Amino acid sequence: MWLEFKQVARQIKATYSQENWIKDDQRFFISCALDFEPILAQEIQFWLKKLAPKLKPDLSLWSGGIELSLPLGTGFLLNHCLKTANRILWRIEQFKCTHFVDFEKRLVQIPWNYFCGQDTPKFKVESHGSRLFHKKNLEQSALQAFERYRAAQPARKKLPMQSPTIFIRFDQDQCTISVDTSGDHLHKRGYKTQTTAAPLRETLAAGLLLKMLNSCSPSPQSVNLVDPMCGSGTFLGEAYFLYKPLFFRPFAFDSFFICKQIPNFGKRILKELEVPLSPFKNLVGIDLDPKSIKAAETNLASIPETDLFNEDGLEYKLPHTEENLWLITNPPYNARLKRSPQTKNNEQLIEALRKNYQPSHMGLIVTSDSSQGKGVLSFKNSGIPVEFLMFSDK
Numbered sequence: 001m002w003l004e005f006k007q008v009a010r011q012i013k014a015t016y017s018q019e020n021w022i023k024d025d026q027r028f029f030i031s032c033a034l035d036f037e038p039i040l041a042q043e044i045q046f047w048l049k050k051l052a053p054k055l056k057p058d059l060s061l062w063s064g065g066i067e068l069s070l071p072l073g074t075g076f077l078l079n080h081c082l083k084t085a086n087r088i089l090w091r092i093e094q095f096k097c098t099h100f101v102d103f104e105k106r107l108v109q110i111p112w113n114y115f116c117g118q119d120t121p122k123f124k125v126e127s128h129g130s131r132l133f134h135k136k137n138l139e140q141s142a143l144q145a146f147e148r149y150r151a152a153q154p155a156r157k158k159l160p161m162q163s164p165t166i167f168i169r170f171d172q173d174q175c176t177i178s179v180d181t182s183g184d185h186l187h188k189r190g191y192k193t194q195t196t197a198a199p200l201r202e203t204l205a206a207g208l209l210l211k212m213l214n215s216c217s218p219s220p221q222s223v224n225l226v227d228p229m230c231g232s233g234t235f236l237g238e239a240y241f242l243y244k245p246l247f248f249r250p251f252a253f254d255s256f257f258i259c260k261q262i263p264n265f266g267k268r269i270l271k272e273l274e275v276p277l278s279p280f281k282n283l284v285g286i287d288l289d290p291k292s293i294k295a296a297e298t299n300l301a302s303i304p305e306t307d308l309f310n311e312d313g314l315e316y317k318l319p320h321t322e323e324n325l326w327l328i329t330n331p332p333y334n335a336r337l338k339r340s341p342q343t344k345n346n347e348q349l350i351e352a353l354r355k356n357y358q359p360s361h362m363g364l365i366v367t368s369d370s371s372q373g374k375g376v377l378s379f380k381n382s383g384i385p386v387e388f389l390m391f392s393d394k
Contacts, residue, residue, distance in 0.1 A: 021072060021114070022262055027091035028075040029178065031065035032084050033379050036207045040084045041066055042214060047081040048074070050273045067091075073265040076181055076253040080245040080270055083206035083238065085186050089167060089178035090115075097175045098131040100141050107145035107177070111153070114258040115179055118155045120146060121163035127170035142168060160255040183252035189241070190248025191302065194295035196232045198382055200330045200365070206238040208328065208388055211377060212363050213279060215390065222281045224322040226357060228313025229329045230285030233296030233306075239280045240303045245270040281305070282322070286313040314352050327359040330381070333367045346370055350391070362391045 032040040041059050044066060048055055052074050060067045065086075070078075072090075079088055093110060097103050112121070123142045127133040165180040187203040213220065227235045247267065259265060283306045287293050293310040300306045309316060313329075331349060346366050353362065368378060368385040375387025 021258065025069040026072050026075060027067060028070055028078075029062075029065055029067045029089045029091060030078070030082065031086040031089070033086065033201075033204060033207065034064055035378055036084055036204075037061045037064070037066060039207045039210050039214070040082070043082055043084055043210060044068070044078070047078060050275060051077060051081075051269070072258070073262045076251075076256075076259065076265075077245075077267075077270060079182050079186065079251045079253065080247065080267070082186070083242060084203050084210065086203060087180060087182045087186060090181050091176060091178050093175075093177040095175055096173055097170075098173050100132065100137070103132060103138070103175065104141050104145040104148075106175075107142055108148045110149070110177065112146060112149055113153055113155060113159070115253075115256040116155070116163040117160040117255055119161050119163045121166045123166050123168055125168045125170075128172070130170035130173045132170055132173075132175075138168060138170075142166070156257070159257060162252075162255060164252040164256075179252075181251065181253040181256075183250065188249065189237070189246055191241070191246070192232065192234075192237065192299045194232055194298045196289070196292045196295050198332075199232060200234050200381055202234055202238055204379060204381065205234045205330075206242060208363060208365075208377070209235065209239055209242060211388065212326070212328065212361060212390060215392075216361075220279050220324070220326075221277075222324060223279050224282045224284070224325045225280045226284040226286070226318070226322075226325060226327050226359070227329050228286045228316070228327065228353065228357070229331050230287050230296055230308070230313075231292050231330065233285055233300045233308070235328050235330070236283040236285050236296070236306055237300055237303065239283055240278060240300075240305065242280075243275050243278055245273065245275075282307070284318065285309070286311050286316050288312050314349075314356060316356075318357070325357060325359045326361045326363075327353060327357050328363045329353075330365045333365075333370070333384075333386070346389075350389075354391075360393050364389055 030040065030044065041061060044059065048057055052071065057068045057070065075088060075090060093106065095106055097106065123139045125135045125138045127135065132138060167178040167180065169176045187201045189202055225239050230236060253259060283303065285296050285306065285308045287310065290310050293308050296308050365381065365386050365388055368387050374389055376390050377388040379386060
């Protein structure tokens, strides 16, 4: 048994080097909602110009995300920055495998202590078109390999308890091992504590705002943004934090031992970044439901540029005539929430909003079956197929 432990230790040392992981660029997969990949790509390029100006990333667009090579620390810090990403996975290993013995042999060589805490990590497995396809057996095999590793390389006593989720994916007998650097899904920003009925995910809201901004040339400035059916204030919060790193919540990589070995690594890098001023000068939220306004007040309490009104968003007149007014909203539709008879179809709703606010740019979400093919972006909100409509008077 002791001989096996020594052999495992030698294999780990020969196969992996902490210095190489830190020195060499690493592969990352950054996931997002389907059809949001181009928006995510633009956002990644924006933040990399700030974090690593000399880097020329090779972005590969896949269905549901983007793969690219990055310095290890840069990949970790993007968790604080990206607003349209769902999760950031660090690709630590890739190999061809058709037998369980070879699978366990490769896994036992991975130096898990670099990123795992004292607890055993959770393994999530998927397999497509591969000889090894039984998920439960693969999870059990991965667990056995991890236990063999820990028998030879016990966890350091100073390591935290929690371990990240490990994603194992087989595709045509090609196995990819990835470490979740995010922890909770990235739509959980940390600044929102209140929700309302049928909420829109923050990642989707940020993507739609970026879609509107990216459609303008030159980049707009001093925009007054109104959401006449603001709910808990998701669009308004995302507009404010769009170009700001977030520090409201922890991420999985915070507890990685390897982070302590990365030179000049830390959140101070983000706090020293020169980021552009937000294009949104004033944020206005309106909602007929008093509970929604109360939730928005709680969620947006730290944002001084926000004005909230408990009024009917289709009839309320803004106190001041705003120049460069943009409107974005997620109105009631289908079984999600009931819509008033006066605005039952999209044309009536759009006309009512245009007449009341006269925005220079407008974006709203409608169900796919009512969009008449006019949507610029298709996605699902709470399981309902929807499309995003955009209008401009310029």
